[in-house]
Amino acid sequence: MKKSYALLLAVxxxxxGCHKKTDSSRGxxxxxKSVKDIKDTxxxxxxxxxNLKKAIPVSNEQLKKILPESxxxxxxxxxxxxxxxxxxxxxQYGDEDRKISLSILDxxxxxxxxxxxxxxxxxxxxxxxxxxNGYVKPITINGNNGMEEQKKSGDMITNKxxxxxxxxxxxxxxxxxxxxxxxxxxxKREDFIDKLEDLAD
Numbered sequence: 579m580k581k582s583y584a585l586l587l588a589v590x591x592x593x594x595g596c597h598k599k600t601d602s603s604r605g606x607x608x609x610x611k612s613v614k615d616i617k618d619t620x621x622x623x624x625x626x627x628x629n630l631k632k633a634i635p636v637s638n639e640q641l642k643k644i645l646p647e648s649x650x651x652x653x654x655x656x657x658x659x660x661x662x663x664x665x666x667x668x669x670q671y672g673d674e675d676r677k678i679s680l681s682i683l684d685x686x687x688x689x690x691x692x693x694x695x696x697x698x699x700x701x702x703x704x705x706x707x708x709x710x711n712g713y714v715k716p717i718t719i720n721g722n723n724g725m726e727e728q729k730k731s732g733d734m735i736t737n738k739x740x741x742x743x744x745x746x747x748x749x750x751x752x753x754x755x756x757x758x759x760x761x762x763x764x765x766k767r768e769d770f771i772d773k774l775e776d777l778a779d
Contacts, residue, residue: 619702623695626745630691633746635684636777641667644773649678650764664689676756678764682774683748698742701725719762720771726758737761743771744778 638659645657645667652671659667665684672678685694701723706715710730717726717739724741738752739761749770751761765771 616703619699622702623698626685626698627691627695630685630694630746631688633686633691635665635686635690638667640777641665641682641684644682644770644777645669645680646768649680649768650676650760652676652678664693666690677754678756678761679750679752681748681750681752682770683750685746685748694742694746694748697725697740697748698745701740701742717758717762719765722771728758739765741765741771743774746778747774749774 641659642657645654646669647654649671652673655670655672657667657669665686667680667682669680670677671680683690683693685691701716704716707713708715712727712729714725714727717724719739719741722741722743724739727738727740729736729738734754736752736754737756737758738750739758740748740750743749749765751765753761
């Protein structure tokens with residue numbers, strides 16, 4: 579447990595050191611966390627990681643059932659389940675004008691548990707940043723905390739939302755030139771959160 583906690587802390591400090599300060603022109607700033615809050619966050623993430631290492635992964639068929647045939651009128655072009663030793667389902671949807679990517683990671687096992695714990699830390703510490711290439715800020719949906727990200731590359735804008743569901747699943751929805759409100763509405767319409775909570779029971 580102590581080894582996992584130390585590893586999570588080291589990786590998080592390395593990653594957080596790369597973030598830039600929030601642009602004051604945005605009119606908001608990240609909430610400053612106390613030392614105790616941060617310590618509690620790391621301890622919670624460490625416990626989550628240890629519990630997930632012992633969990634039995636859901637089956638490929640269970641993950642596949644959550645992937646819709648279409649999203650917001652966009653047909654599913656391809657999907658994959660199980661990559662790099664992790665229990666992850668990914669699907670691509672789109673046409674000539676719009677593209678959406680869906681990813682669902684089951685945190686059961688060594689690799690998945692580390693991913694969930696690190697994202698949990700990033701979300702719960704409330705980090706926020708912005709520069710000319712985009713921004714990262716906290717977001718909440720149905721009581722579930724997450725992160726909203728935007729990246730700019732030339733004329734293309736990519737928005738992404740990521741949530742940790744039931745302390746086990748990482749749900750990510752990303753769209754090119756599709757705003758965050760639309761991504762959130764898709765998550766609600768497809769009942770992704772309820773479906774993943776049912777799998778965690």
